[in-house]
Amino acid sequence: xxxxxxxxxxxxxxxxxxxxxxxxxxxxxxxxxxxxxxxxxxxxxxxxxxxxxxxxxxxxxxxxxxxxxxxxxxxxxxxxxxxxxxxxxxxxxxxxxxxxxxxxxxxxxxxxxxxxxxxxxxxxxxxxxxxxxxxxxxxxxxxxxxxxxxxxxxxxxxxxxxxxxxxxxxxxxxxxxxxxxxxxxxxxxxxxxxxxxxxxxxxxxxxxxxxxxxxxxxxxxxxxxxxxxxxxxxxxxxxxxxxxxxxxxxxxxxxxxxxxxxxxxxxxxxxxxxxxxxxxxxxxxxxxxxxxxxxxxxxxxxxxxxxxxxxxxxxxxxxxxxxxxxxxxxxxxxxxxxxxxxxxxxxxxxxxxxxxxxxxxxxxxxxxxxxxxxxxxxxxxxxxxxxxxxxxxxxxxxxxxxxxxxxxxxxxxxxxxxxxxxxxxxxxxxxxxxxxxxxxxxxxxxxxxxxxxxxxxxxxxxxxxxxxxxxxxxxxxxxxxxxxxxxxxxxxxxxxxxxxxxxxxxxxxxxxxxxxxxxxxxxxxxxxx
Amino acid sequence: xxxxxxxxxxxxxxxxxxxxxxxxxxxxxxxxxxxxxxxxxxxxxxxxxxxxxxxxxxxxxxxxxxxxxxxxxxxxxxxxxxxxxxxxxxxxxxxxxxxxxxxxxxxxxxxxxxxxxxxxxxxxxxxxxxxxxxxxxxxxxxxxxxxxxxxxxxxxxxxxxxxxxxxxxxxxxxxxxxxxxxxxxxxxxxxxxxxxxxxxxxxxxxxxxxxxxxxxxxxxxxxxxxxxxxxxxxxxxxxxxxxxxxxxxxxxxxxxxxxxxxxxxxxxxxxxxxxxxxxxxxxxxxxxxxxxxxxxxxxxxxxxxxx
Numbered sequence: 060x061x062x063x064x065x066x067x068x069x070x071x072x073x074x075x076x077x078x079x080x081x082x083x084x085x086x087x088x089x090x091x092x093x094x095x096x097x098x099x100x101x102x103x104x105x106x107x108x109x110x111x112x113x114x115x116x117x118x119x120x121x122x123x124x125x126x127x128x129x130x131x132x133x134x135x136x137x138x139x140x141x142x143x144x145x146x147x148x149x150x151x152x153x154x155x156x157x158x159x160x161x162x163x164x165x166x167x168x169x170x171x172x173x174x175x176x177x178x179x180x181x182x183x184x185x186x187x188x189x190x191x192x193x194x195x196x197x198x199x200x201x202x203x204x205x206x207x208x209x210x211x212x213x214x215x216x217x218x219x220x221x222x223x224x225x226x227x228x229x230x231x232x233x234x235x236x237x238x239x240x241x242x243x244x245x246x247x248x249x250x251x252x253x254x255x256x257x258x259x260x261x262x263x264x265x266x267x268x269x270x271x272x273x274x275x276x277x278x279x280x281x282x283x284x285x286x287x288x289x290x291x292x293x294x295x296x297x298x299x300x301x302x303x304x305x306x307x308x309x310x311x312x313x314x315x316x317x318x319x320x321x322x323x324x325x326x327x328x329x330x331x332x333x334x335x336x337x338x339x340x341x342x343x344x345x346x347x348x349x350x351x352x353x354x355x356x357x358x359x360x361x362x363x364x365x366x367x368x369x370x371x372x373x374x375x376x377x378x379x380x381x382x383x384x385x386x387x388x389x390x391x392x393x394x395x396x397x398x399x400x401x402x403x404x405x406x407x408x409x410x411x412x413x414x415x416x417x418x419x420x421x422x423x424x425x426x427x428x429x430x431x432x433x434x435x436x437x438x439x440x441x442x443x444x445x446x447x448x449x450x451x452x453x454x455x456x457x458x459x460x461x462x463x464x465x466x467x468x469x470x471x472x473x474x475x476x477x478x479x480x481x482x483x484x485x486x487x488x489x490x491x492x493x494x495x496x497x498x499x500x501x502x503x504x505x506x507x508x509x510x511x512x513x514x515x516x517x518x519x520x521x522x523x524x525x526x527x528x529x530x531x532x533x534x535x536x537x538x539x540x541x542x543x544x545x546x547x548x549x550x551x552x553x554x555x556x557x558x559x560x561x562x563x564x565x566x567x568x569x570x571x572x573x574x575x576x577x578x579x580x581x582x583x584x585x586x587x588x
Numbered sequence: 589x590x591x592x593x594x595x596x597x598x599x600x601x602x603x604x605x606x607x608x609x610x611x612x613x614x615x616x617x618x619x620x621x622x623x624x625x626x627x628x629x630x631x632x633x634x635x636x637x638x639x640x641x642x643x644x645x646x647x648x649x650x651x652x653x654x655x656x657x658x659x660x661x662x663x664x665x666x667x668x669x670x671x672x673x674x675x676x677x678x679x680x681x682x683x684x685x686x687x688x689x690x691x692x693x694x695x696x697x698x699x700x701x702x703x704x705x706x707x708x709x710x711x712x713x714x715x716x717x718x719x720x721x722x723x724x725x726x727x728x729x730x731x732x733x734x735x736x737x738x739x740x741x742x743x744x745x746x747x748x749x750x751x752x753x754x755x756x757x758x759x760x761x762x763x764x765x766x767x768x769x770x771x772x773x774x775x776x777x778x779x780x781x782x783x784x785x786x787x788x789x790x791x792x793x794x795x796x797x798x799x800x801x802x803x804x805x806x807x808x809x810x811x812x813x814x815x816x817x818x819x820x821x822x823x824x825x826x827x828x829x830x831x832x833x834x835x836x837x838x839x840x841x842x843x844x845x846x847x848x849x850x851x852x853x854x855x856x857x858x859x860x861x862x863x864x865x866x867x868x869x870x871x872x873x874x875x876x877x878x879x880x881x882x883x884x885x886x887x888x889x890x891x892x893x894x895x
Contacts (some may be wrong), residue, residue: 312592
């Protein structure tokens with residue numbers, strides 16, 4: 060390649076964060092080698108036209124999320140994010156360990172609270188958590204699982220170390236985009252995809268269905284599973300319907316369910332049908348107007364009571380929010396050691412607990428260089444990034460923290476790792492995070508090889524949530540085994556073609572005779588010319 | 589099947605069929621306006637809007653008709669609104685309908701903004717009919733013949749009977765002699781079938797008979813009423829609580845037999861009245877179906893005061 064030739068990579072320059080594709084000297088990192096070469100061969104126009112094709116397939120398929128009451132296509136970036144096999148060797152067990160810890164912690168908190176009695180976690184912390192529900196205490200889930208599905212948000216810091224940013228064990232969303240991103244991207248780059256040995260993600264729905272079936276109450280053989288959605292106006296409705304569709308179960312709204320004698324039924328055209336497992340995508344607060352907010356029209360009255368009686372399983376369990384409280388997050392390393400007797404595989408991001416006076420004092424002094432977050436926030440709401448905030452914002456934050464120190468944590472600004480992303484000015488580094496999804500079926504925690512990579516589309520933006528204008532990338536985890544590379548297959552593995560093509564396809568008799576005649580005529584005519 | 593989903597499917601069937609037939613009806617109407625030299629356009633337009641049960645302010649221009657019935661996505665009588673509503677219902681029933689049907693409805697909705705009143709209306713109507721055909725084709729090729737199929741077919745046949753009744757009412761518009769029977773047959777894609785069946789030139793009685801009571805042609809009123817009745821029977825299956833669904837079948841059957849066992853001349857003499865009967869039978873059946881399948885009697889509502 061000569062120097063004056065323009066490729067999409069011309070001018071790509073990593074910023075101060077860890078760039079996952081290219082290091083500071085401009086060398087391509089190993090996992091990205093193939094992707095880099097493929098894009099290098101394309102012209103800029105080609106890249107843009109593929110990106111456009113990608114966007115239009117998404118619009119046709121209706122892959123959208125609701126933002127401010129409007130349906131929008133979910134932006135999917137054309138450059139995949141690649142995670143090397145050896146990195147996944149750290150992430151996968153790390154996430155599984157995290158889930159096992161959270162599971163043990165929840166069982167303990169809603170049981171005999173050993174962690175409090177042994178002084179690992181202060182009682183005050185649990186009692187003041189907004190999501191600690193006494194309604195859920197002493198409810199034993201059918202197979203001991205409370206965190207059926209979890210999304211553990213990971214980031215990569217300046218040194219390339221994977222860290223846990225937050226745990227989501229209530230109703231983590233985003234997995235549908237992992238599935239549809241993969242479908243779209245594998246159509247867009249079939250060769251590259253095949254050659255790299257990307258590990259598949261499509262088994263997610265089967266795994267989820269199996270895990271839900273196993274948590275059915277009373278060992279029911281063929282339980283009726285439903286997905287409970289708040290309705291079409293929910294921002295994640297696309298995901299709810301995709302999961303229901305690919306699992307082959309009903310998608311219900313609260314008004315489709317009714318409870319009689321502590322049993323849950325759905326209303327069908329053929330009368331009532333008993334429901335055994337509810338995979339709910341409605342928040343605790345809205346789940347059941349009898350137990351929680353009485354004005355909720357989204358939930359189904361009485362289902363929490365039915366779950367307490369053991370007649371139905373609610374997945375994820377009610378009250379999980381106490382575990383993804385951001386203050387509990389700061390105790391996670393100790394909890395891992397306490398419950399599992401293991402050292403945490405994935406470290407946390409350093410965090411100050413603002414209710415401790417010394418920490419609070421330090422944070423107050425350095426507020427303009429730290430990130431402060433509300434402990435119960437989701438979707439990037441209420442996060443204040445010190446270096447980017449105005450004087451007034453900082454003053455408001457300071458006042459809020461002093462008023463309610465339990466409600467906030469502070470973290471150093473992490474320069475999230477960057478991945479090349481197609482922008483209006485060509486390929487540029489953009490900050491990303493990663494949300495791997497884990498399914499716990501009671502025996503085993505399975506981590507989906509991949510997960511949702513969210514990317515902040517604006518330059519320098521560190522908040523990646525889709526509600527804040529973020530997009531997504533397909534995440535390719537390498538190391539899938541492939542049969543393709545084998546050059547000479549052993550004779551016994553050869554595919555038997557016997558039986559295929561044995562029955563001729565029929566056609567209208569006139570057409571056949573006509574065709575044969577033509578052929579004969581041609582053959583007869585041949586010698587003369 | 590969930591009642592809520594069944595209702596959405598029923599309405600997808602009705603909306604897609606309605607869009608298709610509205611396009612046919614408008615096409616005929618615009619044709620009449622062009623061909624009839626003594627036409628009183630505002631009255632003819634007003635008649636059309638009243639047949640379609642739309643409010644209007646006289647005088648009604650061609651532009652108003654096209655906005656109300658074809659292009660304005662804000663008005664529930666327009667094709668644009670109808671196709672949008674079909675797509676919204678499909679979104680609600682996304683996990684039950686096939687991906688192909690969903691994508692065809694979604695694409696249709698996405699392409700709607702391209703069509704404005706400035707384009708040639710005839711092309712728009714052709715496009716609408718084509719999109720409807722695509723939806724039906726994919727639906728028929730990808731849907732199991734279970735309740736999901738039945739409810740959509742039920743909506744479709746009810747709507748078709750209703751819309752053909754409306755179409756036939758155009759014969760008696762104010763201010764114009766109305767379309768001739770050949771045009772009507774053509775607009776129902778029935779002309780060739782008619783010629784093959786009747787083997788004669790188009791006469792009023794024969795043509796009317798064909799569109800009203802022919803048992804073989806899928807766009808005759810009786811055929812669709814019969815089909816709706818049969819579909820109701822299939823949905824109900826072997827279960828015994830048949831009272832409400834029987835009432836829906838009763839209404840449909842009465843409307844059908846009223847056409848079938850009456851001299852065609854009698855029907856023609858009172859065509860608007862007879863067609864109104866068909867439409868109200870469809871409306872009654874639709875309400876009964878809703879009460880029977882979509883709002884189960886055992887509905888328990890949670891009221892806040894009970895706390």
